[in-house]
Amino acid sequence: MTDRDTDLHTRHRAVMPNWQALYYDQPLEIVSGEGRRLTGGDGRVYLDFFAGILSNSLGYGVPEINAAIERQLAAGVVHTSTAYLGRAQVEYAERIAELSGIPDAKVFFVNSGTEANEAALLLTTHARRSNQVLALRNSYHGRAFATVAITGNRGWGTTSLSPVHVSFVHGGYRYRSPFRDLSDADYIDACVADLRDVIQTTTAGDVACMIVEPVQGVGGFATPPDGLYGAMKEVLDEYGILFVTDEVQTGWGRTGEHFWGYQAHDVVPDVLTFAKGAAGGLAIGGVIARAELMDGLGANSLSTFGGNPLTMAGAIATLDYMLAHDLQAHAAKLGATLLSGLRTLADGATVIGDVRGKGLMIGIELVTPGTTEPSPRAAAMVLEECRRGGLLVGKGGLHGNVIRIGPPLTLTEAEAEEGLGILSTALGKVHETLV
Numbered sequence: 001m002t003d004r005d006t007d008l009h010t011r012h013r014a015v016m017p018n019w020q021a022l023y024y025d026q027p028l029e030i031v032s033g034e035g036r037r038l039t040g041g042d043g044r045v046y047l048d049f050f051a052g053i054l055s056n057s058l059g060y061g062v063p064e065i066n067a068a069i070e071r072q073l074a075a076g077v078v079h080t081s082t083a084y085l086g087r088a089q090v091e092y093a094e095r096i097a098e099l100s101g102i103p104d105a106k107v108f109f110v111n112s113g114t115e116a117n118e119a120a121l122l123l124t125t126h127a128r129r130s131n132q133v134l135a136l137r138n139s140y141h142g143r144a145f146a147t148v149a150i151t152g153n154r155g156w157g158t159t160s161l162s163p164v165h166v167s168f169v170h171g172g173y174r175y176r177s178p179f180r181d182l183s184d185a186d187y188i189d190a191c192v193a194d195l196r197d198v199i200q201t202t203t204a205g206d207v208a209c210m211i212v213e214p215v216q217g218v219g220g221f222a223t224p225p226d227g228l229y230g231a232m233k234e235v236l237d238e239y240g241i242l243f244v245t246d247e248v249q250t251g252w253g254r255t256g257e258h259f260w261g262y263q264a265h266d267v268v269p270d271v272l273t274f275a276k277g278a279a280g281g282l283a284i285g286g287v288i289a290r291a292e293l294m295d296g297l298g299a300n301s302l303s304t305f306g307g308n309p310l311t312m313a314g315a316i317a318t319l320d321y322m323l324a325h326d327l328q329a330h331a332a333k334l335g336a337t338l339l340s341g342l343r344t345l346a347d348g349a350t351v352i353g354d355v356r357g358k359g360l361m362i363g364i365e366l367v368t369p370g371t372t373e374p375s376p377r378a379a380a381m382v383l384e385e386c387r388r389g390g391l392l393v394g395k396g397g398l399h400g401n402v403i404r405i406g407p408p409l410t411l412t413e414a415e416a417e418e419g420l421g422i423l424s425t426a427l428g429k430v431h432e433t434l435v
């Protein structure tokens with residue numbers, strides 16, 4: 001680590017909260033970026049397979065995004081507030097309402113995934129006059145009071161106090177589920193039976209909503225069988241329980257096969273939330289819901305910076321770019337290359353317990369070789385080895401033992417192969433050390 005890095009790290013530790021953890025034994029400062037490559041404060045150039053936690057959806061220095069932002073800067077206004085009409089805000093809302101697949105949809109803009117999910121909880125609990133919520137085990141939905149409560153991961157459970165009454169159901173995380181050895185169809189049946197049981201035994205029946213991540217992000221890209229949420233929705237419908245899909249990580253074609261993660265489940269959501277990659281790295285969040293639900297609040301509400309002109313310029317340019325370059329199909333293609341490469345590696349390395357995911361959302365669950373014991377140590381070692389090899393990857397999972405791969409959707413084939421090579425070396429070294 002250079003003196004410059006040491007100094008910054010010391011200053012960081014002195015002034016930032018302890019619970020806001022940094023990656024790496026010697027934390028990295030990002031100084032600049034181009035394409036899918038980042039230059040660190042250590043002077044090294046890294047291939048980026050984590051994209052600012054899946055938020056830099058198009059990579060770095062994208063001329064179309066820069067031009068859109070610069071045009072708005074040149075207009076002299078980066079903020080107006082929601083007290084005035086916003087042309088870009090209305091245009092973007094019209095387009096994503098249509099894309100959402102939710103009939104008669106309206107859009108409310110905020111600035112993060114947490115706020116989007118808080119808004120979804122507000123809408124659904126208000127509509128149902130109930131504070132009861134269903135969420136999935138191993139979920140992550142945000143850091144504020146209600147979103148922490150619906151997060152089913154002890155590692156992120158910063159408080160047990162809660163404005164909502166939450167019941168957690170099975171389904172998202174199959175690798176460590178009691179139903180793991182069942183066929184897809186039987187797994188779905190078991191989860192549906194569990195849902196029914198949880199509603200009957202832990203709620204008063206008039207539950208407001210169930211919220212799901214189609215692929216669990218922080219939970220280690222845990223990927224349930226297709227069709228699970230459609231089957232669960234049939235039970236929800238018996239009780240009038242609303243269905244919320246948290247697309248903060250799975251949206252915008254990242255899963256490859258669909259534009260939204262929920263579309264693998266033969267279900268139409270009542271509410272959809274998004275954030276992270278929507279605006280090419282600018283802070284954004286939003287909730288899309290049927291008009292009747294959205295308009296149901298009986299008092300004023302607003303988000304001062306929600307839908308601000310600078311973010312909207314970036315969001316429209318990002319959406320245009322994604323659609324014009326069919327990044328969804330691209331994610332499907334490169335995701336398949338990465339998945340099959342990693343599955344081949346897993347055949348020869350017993351430190352790899354599971355390789356899973358969809359499109360450019362791939363998780364590698366690491367275990368004590370030859371067992372299913374989670375190995376956070378192996379994950380920490382792989383993270384460091386990848387960095388040594390020039391590749392940035394993410395980490396997650398309930399036990400901190402899952403390597404997460406979520407590169408910009410503009411990743412090239414050559415970069416996919418390069419990253420796979422670095423991962424292969426890193427996983428091989430860690431496997432050799434631990435067996």
Ligand SMILES: Cc1ncc(COP(=O)(O)O)c(C=O)c1O
Pocket residue numbers: 053111112113114115117140141142143213217218246247248249275276
């Ligand atoms: C699925 C999901 N929902 C919500 C959030 C919260 O988003 P934010 O950190 O922007 O508040 C995250 C963040 O990782 C997420 O992965």
